[in-house]
Amino acid sequence: MxxxxxxxxxxxxxxxxxxxxxxxxxxxxxxxxxxxxxxxxxxxxxxxxxxxxxxxxxxxxxxxxxxxxxxxxxxxxxxxxxxxxxxxxxxxxxxxxxxxxxxxxxxxxxxxxxxxxxxxxxxxxxxxxxxxxxxxxxxxxxxxxxxxxxxxxxxxxxxxxxxxxxxxxxxxxxxxxxxxxxxxxxxxxxxxxxxxxxxxxxxxxxxxxxxxxxxxxxxxxxxxxxxxxxxxxxxxxxxxxxxxxxxxxxxxxxxxxxxxxxxxxxxxxxxxxxxxxxxxxxxxxxxPHPSGSLTHPGMTEMLDLIRKHGLTADMVDRIDVGTNHNMPNALIHHRPQDELQAKFSMEFCMAILLLEGKAGLPQFTDETVHRADVKAMIERVNFHVHPEAEAAGYDKMTTIIDIHLKDGRTVSGRADFGKGSPANPxxxxxxxxxxxxxxxxxxxxxxxxxxxxxxxxxxxxxxxxxxxxxxxxx
Missing domain, CATH: 1.10.4100.10 (2-methylcitrate dehydratase PrpD)
Incomplete structure (x- = not known):
């Protein structure tokens, strides 16, 4: 423009x-x-x-x-x-x-x-x-x-x-x-x-x-x-x-x-x-998921990493999720209190995928949001602005994920678009x-x-x- x-x-x-x-x-x-x-x-x-x-x-x-x-x-x-x-x-x-x-x-x-x-x-x-x-x-x-x-x-x-x-x-x-x-x-x-x-x-x-x-x-x-x-x-x-x-x-x-x-x-x-x-x-x-579209590249990448490396929630120490600064401006609920807030929570979306391996309509409920294991996993997610994602431009939803495992390894991935986009229709x-x-x-x-x-x-x-x-x- x-x-x-x-x-x-x-x-x-x-x-x-x-x-x-x-x-x-x-x-x-x-x-x-x-x-x-x-x-x-x-x-x-x-x-x-x-x-x-x-x-x-x-x-x-x-x-x-x-x-x-x-x-x-x-x-x-x-x-x-x-x-x-x-x-x-x-x-x-x-x-x-x-x-x-x-x-x-x-x-x-x-x-x-x-x-x-x-x-x-x-x-x-x-x-x-x-x-x-x-x-x-x-x-x-x-x-x-x-x-x-x-x-x-x-x-x-x-x-x-x-x-x-x-x-x-x-x-x-x-x-x-x-x-x-x-x-x-x-x-x-x-x-x-x-x-x-x-x-x-x-x-x-x-x-x-x-x-x-x-x-x-x-x-x-x-x-x-x-x-x-x-x-x-x-x-x-x-x-x-x-x-x-x-x-x-x-x-x-x-x-x-x-x-x-x-x-x-x-x-x-x-x-x-x-x-x-x-x-x-x-x-x-x-x-592909009932949440804000800005969560979807990260969710697509997280699912790929889970499947590729056989990850489970008990293996994870913490997760860093980096995006451009406009994405936290929309994904505003870092500690969601109900299913509607969870749709705008990158932390919830990452947590539920690690816990259940899926995120469809049955996962986005008030009951799920209030589960103790979900709340505990959310605390391990660090959603922040990443300079590489910021530099990629706002026409993309670049999301950079670093999953730090309890055994000392780090599993990483990046996605600009999620499943369902023209890049992955x-x-x-x-x-x-x-x-x-x-x-x-x-x-x-x-x-x-x-x-x-x-x-x-x-x-x-x-x-x-x-x-x-x-x-x-x-």
């Missing part, structure tokens, strides 16, 4: 219009085959996570809220994992919370080296619920839903790539902020908006974008994703009614990019929407295995689970997206 984006505000005209015109002109045939394939993996992943999230405490509270409003009985859109149906905006909210509830959802990568790993936008959590609920209510095809989803992800990720790093570093959560534009994009496309209404939907979305990282490790982090998805739908609802808004919400001196970021790099958006698609480059990571079948783990946790019928996997595999062939959403309803 150039110095201009860090210190001054560039004078750019027509940036929001460029985004709106991209939304309008893009057709399903414009999606490359590799982008379609990558998107299907994230869509399947998102549905599985919504099913798992439906049994989380946050899912229970969301349903109680909807029912208290009398809005979860006879709406046009499915609340995934339940028998409830709600207005589009509230289904989008519930499903966005569900996808992000376990912090197990996909993550944008970055291009510029000063990005905090893509500013940690989770693209599917806000984009998919808005696209799925709107498409279901309108009876759109699988191909139409898929296109709207891809457009939402693309707009979200390019805005996150453009905004100055200050946005994330000083406390904004890009899933809640940039994700609102994703949901508005998807809803506008599916509703067939013209240029004027699309511009207004984006602008209304910009005034609703929110989310603060101080709430990481609590239910309010997935709340950000749910509200981003809901707010994008609301933006489209009001644009359809004729609600007025500016036509330059992104680039204006009092618009989103300056107010929320202090600056931006217009080149990250202009002439780069779909050129290349974010799913093609730099890519989107799918998580999951296949559709591997994502399906993760999906089945989620459906097993949700006690979802096996026949329905298998049918969802096949429906998403052939998503463009669905004449009506409700063929898929029926499988996601109890």
């Amino acid at each position: 150039n110095d201009q984006s860090k210190s001054t505000f560039p004078e750019v005209k027509g940036l929001t219009r460029d985004v709106a015109e991209f939304i309008l002109r893009t057709k399903i045939t414009d999606l490359p085959a590799d982008v379609v394939a990558a998107g299907k993996k994230s869509i399947l992943d998102g549905i599985g996570l919504a099913l798992a999230g439906s049994i989380a405490k946050s899912g229970e509270l969301v349903r109680a809220h909807l029912q208290s409003l009398g809005l979860a009985a006879d709406g046009p859109a499915t609340v995934i994992g339940t028998g409830l149906r709600a207005p589009v905006r509230f289904a989008a909210f519930a499903n966005g919370v569900g996808i992000h509830a376990d912090d197990y959802d996909d993550t944008q990568l970055a291009v510029a080296k000063d990005r905090v790993y893509g500013l940690l936008t989770h693209p599917t959590a806000p984009a998919l619920p808005a696209a799925l609920a709107t498409a279901e209510a309108k009876g759109r095809s699988g191909a139409e839903m898929m296109l709207a989803y891809h457009l939402g992800v693309e707009v979200e990720c390019k805005i996150a790539e453009a905004i100055a790093p200050r946005h994330y570093q000083e406390g904004f959560h890009t899933t809640g902020t940039c994700g609102t534009f994703a949901a508005a994009t998807a809803a506008a496309k599916l509703r067939g908006f013209d240029l004027d209404r699309t511009l207004r939907a984006l602008s209304i979305a910009g005034s609703q974008s929110a989310g603060l990282r101080e709430n990481f490790g609590t239910m309010t982090k997935p709340f950000h994703a749910g509200r981003a998805s809901e707010n994008g739908v609301v933006a489209a609802d009001f644009a359809a009614l004729g609600w007025t808004a500016t036509d330059k919400i992104l680039e204006a001196p009092r618009g989103f990019l300056r107010a929320a970021g202090g600056g931006f790099d217009a080149a990250a958006i202009q002439d780069h929407l779909g050129a290349p698609w974010t799913f093609a480059f730099p890519g989107v990571s799918i998580k 999951m296949s559709y079948e591997e994502v399906a295995e993760k999906f089945y783990g989620c459906t097993e946790a949700a006690r979802w019928p096996e026949a329905k689970a298998k049918a969802i996997v096949e429906a998403v595999r052939h998503l463009e062939a669905l004449a009506d997206i409700r063929e898929l959403t029926r499988l996601c309803a109890a």
